[in-house]
Amino acid sequence: MITTQNKPETGGDKTMIELARELGLALANSCEFVQMKQAQSDFENNEAIAKLMQELNDKRDRLISILASDEGDDMEAVSLTNDIDRLEAQLRESPLYSELVAAQSAFSAVLTAVNDEINACIGAETSDSNSCKGDCGGCGGCKH
Secondary structure (H helix, E strand, O other): OOEEOOOHHHOOOEEHHHHHHHHHHHHHOOHHHHHHHHHHHHHHOOHHHHHHHHHHHHHHHHHHHHHHOOOOOHHHHHHHHHHHHHHHHHHHHOHHHHHHHHHHHHHHHHHHHHHHHHHHHHOOOOOOHHHOOOOHHHOOOOOO
């Protein structure tokens, strides 16, 4: 079993899995995650959004069916594509959609920061590594 040494005041040896579980629970309790889950719930439980999503999915399914058949109706495909574009635009204009996207982005930033920290500790590349040009003159220095 893989273990890591912790200071006695933190509870002694912990397995990597236990540490990962603690990290997962901390992420689940972060305000970014809680806000993202609330935004998802608000989005999914909105009746108008549900109808819009159903119509959008129905039109997408029909378009796929038309494009897959040998006897597809080009005019119907164009009409469906236009309808899909219109419905997607309506969706993007929804405040609930905007809130969901913003919340997902905020939580994604937390995950990136956590992953970068882990990668920095093990000497792997971080999301900032790609911006390094090899000249450390303007660099704030390595974290670790």
